[in-house]
Amino acid sequence: MATIHIRRPHHLGLTGARKVAWKWAEHAETEFDMQCAYEEGDDCDEVQFSRTGAKGTLRVTADHFELDAQLGFLLGAFRERIESEIVRNLDELLAQKKKPATKTAAGPRKK
DSSP: OEEEEEEEEOSSHHHHHHHHHHHHHHHHHHHHOOEEEEEOOSSEEEEEEEETTEEEEEEEESSEEEEEEEEOHHHHTTHHHHHHHHHHHHHHHHHHHHSOOOOOSOOOOOO
16 A cells, blocks of 8 residues: 655644645545545644545644545555645645735725
């Protein structure tokens, strides 16, 4: 059985990290037909995910994400590709959270 382990530090705090984790779980469900269960804790949340041939856990804390997954025989052959897709998606979600807010409306003009 092939395994995947990914750890990504962040500076979002638990509330911000939860938002990213929810988006990640939604993406996993729609794009990879995963079944995800989200459980909030006091200092660590867990997303349990599974589908035929794969299962795992994404742990969410105030300062990092940690994903562990086990791939069955057939999906194990694609471990590197699957891992790179997970990394890409998680890194994109984290990058979106880091973008500074932009002003959308101009303030009043001075005459």
